[in-house]
Amino acid sequence: MSEIESLKGQLDSLQTAALVAFAQAEDLSALQQLRVHYLGKKGALTEVLKGVGKLPPAERPVIGQYVNQTKAALTQALELSEAELAVKGKALRIEAERLDITLSGRKQAVGALHPVQQGLDEITAIFAQMGFAVAEGPEIEDEFHNFDALNIPPEHPARAMHDTFFLKDLHSDSGEPMLLRTHTSPVQIRTMKRFLAEHGEPPLAVVAPGRVYRCDYDVTHSPMFHQVEVFKVDRDVSMAHLKGVLQHFLSTYFEKEVGIRLRPHYFPFTEPSAEVDISCVFCAAKGCRICKGSGWIEVLGSGMIHPNVLRSVGIDGDEFSGFAFGLGVERLVMLKKGIPDLRLFFENDVRFLRRMGVSK
């Protein structure tokens, strides 16, 4: 056998062995070792090339070309194997990183607004959108703002019905006993006085949320609760406007078109006065336990501001008129969210707060 044939034979068997080895390589690092072994500076191919020097010069290009073919074949096979191993390796990695995605996620600490706060926010926002300015007032009040200015003189039966908390040895500048406000209506007086001092005369439209207190504590009464007072004073404000605002507010708050019914009633600070019912939101006004079969649920008291109240802040009742109403926040929230018991609001059970904190 000639020298050249022998070299070609060596190259052929090297190629055969390498291709088998490449195909059998388990991973990329094994493949890398094979690359060094066959194609490295001191690798098997280089070893074979050492024999080329013994050939006559005329034959050298022939064998050179043969070596290049072998090298190309090996390189190509190597790249192929690398690609295959990369795909296989990724698949293995993916399998290794497979998760039990049914394990619970890492909880983020999420707080919640108290349902009464949510109610206050919602109610206030509806009126704010209608152009009512938001106002607040003190919880510790004097008799003048809580009663007298609202047309409730001392001997008035309504005054006794308010179950007022009085405060020991605390007096106003004019020496009146101080009390915890029994309703948010005193904000009417304070806001109107302040507004008139700044602007001279109406119009004004105000929504006043806040805490109020009554000396009454049982299953359906809390000694502290929340009210929102709403009033508007302008020229030619009428009961029709009162009905329009109530209808808009109640339908927006309950997120459905509710029917409203006004019943004549008596409040010292409004004349005429009306209690306001909504069509029962639980039974679509068909009659159920909650509406006592009537299809109506009482939600708030309202009326046209009594001229004596306007007079007490210096507004001429001949020129201006206004409507006012006060609503109990807890009651509206209970109706909207189906909360059965007033006491839940003040127990602050975190399970209740969390559940009611979920919006919608």
Add this chain to the structure above:
Amino acid sequence: MKIPFSWLKAYVPLTATPAALADDLVRLGHEVESVELPRAAVKGVLVGLITSKIAHPDADKLSLLKIDIGSAEPLAIVCGAANMGEGDKVPVATIGTSLPGGITIKKGAIRGETSCGMCCSEVELGLANESAGLLILPLDAPVGMEVGEYLALEEALFDLSITPNRGDCMSARGIARDLAADAALSFTDVGGKELLLDASIGAPQVVVSEHECPLYMARKIDGITVADSPQWMQSGLILAGMRPVNGVVDVLNYVMLTMGQPMHAFDANSLNGDIAVRSAVAEESFSALDGRVLKLHAGDLVVSDDHGVIALAGIMGSEATAVTDATTTIVLESAFFKPSRISETRRTYAMVSEASMRFERGVDPAMVSIAMQQATALLIELFGGVAGEVTVRGDADSINSGGRVVCSIARIESRLGVEIPVALDDTLVRMGFGIQRAGDSLAVTVPSFRHDVSIAEDLSEEYARIVGFDAIPSLLPPLATSAPAKPDSAIHDAVAGGFLQAVTYAFISAEEQRLFVADDGLDIILENPISDAMSVMRRSVWPGLLNAAKRNLNRQQPGVALVEQGRAYQRTATGHDESSVLAWLMTGEVVSDQWHSSARSADFFDLKGAVETWLSLRGLTGRFIADDTIQGLQPGQSAKILVGRAEAGRIGRIDVDIAASFDIDTPLFVAEINLDLLSDGKQAKFVPLQEFPAVERDLVFLFDKSNAAEAILNAVRSAGGKLLADARIFDLYQGKGVAAGKVSLGVRFSLQNAKRTLTQADSDAASTAIIAAMEKRFGAVLR
């Protein structure tokens, strides 16, 4: 106030159903609490005649009855009662009847014997709470008739809630008058019989020295025999919610309930000398009919004789002068007392009576005399006796007379938002008003019983209730476009940090107040608290939150994080103050055992972080100054919070003994910030983002433990020079390898420049400066 339908029908020929009438009452402003239907409740119960009675073959205590109810075949009924026999008439509930107790009668078999109905007692008919056996009906009861009709059970009973301004409607007569006027039906007064008077019976001597009793009438009736009032009156009183007492008292109550005028009767023989209506003397004693003995206040309106007080006027009589079964001579009183005066006295002694409720709302002056006549007539008719002349002090016409309102029709229409046509005037006229229209002008005379009507707005209400609120259209007023105030987001920002908002009562116990505030006399105390636990206005929100935490931990919650926004109240040199505060509480687990983490309990820095975050959301920063003197907090874990120059809050761990008193044994952290002391935070302004990278370096030093991290970082910042962008403690270690009294702190700082990339030389220079500063300031050694 409960009114039987029949009482209304005595005045007005009402034909409406009870339900329709209830709607009318509501429209007229008389709230209907409920409508009971006693007669309809026993519909299907018929008068039955027992035609045969034999013992049940298998049961000793049962009888087999054959009962004729007017149908072709007698009914076979098995009955367990013992008090009936052949020939008796009894109420029989037929198949399908629902009884007031809730049972519905079905055909059945009792011990093998068929029973086609049930014989009833008073209990089953809802007429009594107990009975000895079947209700045996009189022999003249027509067989087959509805028992409800035969017994004349009330068709309907209206429970009304009369508003305080409508004293005139505190009676069947008043309500009937309103209904009659509204429906244009005739109204007929009851009574008005001529009385035969005996002049020989002296008229009582009465002296009225009080102008707040503008009308007082008294009359003596001699020779009466007090007996029980008749059954029809007793059942009427019971329906109306009053207990029958004796004949005289029952008649007066009946007159009050039907006519609205409260009256009183004294036993004439127990009176001494003249009757006086006067103001009480201070400390004067009064033994009331309800058994209470009162020490009266000067100025209480009383009725007295020569020996002392015989009645708290308009509210309650005395025990000694009360009419009993033995009484033979009475003095009847009918009067008008000023409402405000009765209201005041009633409140002073917490003594509510049916009489005081009516006087307080204002009775009709015209009824004082009419009721006197009616009561006298009824008493003589029922119990015999002879009446004397009436003594009259004062004048009915002087009370509430001359009420007149003149106003513009346009004004009323503009207030109501609806027209008030002339046709409506007729209804008001039927209600007793006199009406004259001239162009736009309306002149109205007001009847004496409508003292609540005195201005145009009162008239507008009268028109509104006649026309009906439903007739008023619904209009949105022109809406102002005011810039809405920015809503306060304090609580919203606070719950964003994972806290649940609590709402606790603004009043706490005095003991709870003392936990966190010294007794400096500045507490605001309730005059009339619900209980000791709710008797002082809080000066800190913490006690309320502690109670909420206690309740939740008792309910097996592993951790609690609450925040509350509310007010704190205290006296000041010039009066009082309510400040708006935000308060946090944290205790127990902040992280629970999970597959990815192990449980961790809240510590000081959890809460400090929450407060810092809350402040930063408002563009504020707080400085936490260690303070061992905060009452109720554990020294070494408590601080005051400075925001700007204001000492705006406090934070710390609750003293373990205090925590233990709330049954809490986990570390408990609280914070409180006075919102009124916070300035407006900085508005966020755009700052160009840094283009060149920052370089970061870590240095670890040994410090004496007494050095505060805040002071160390401040020194790092000033030593680091202009390039220093940030510095923080990234590692804290004490223990093995670190000497006692020392702490190893790792400081990580970063340098940055807006114009160039920093070099190794920059960070070397900063490190050298910081190391030198740490050594010089704190004697710290680089590790």
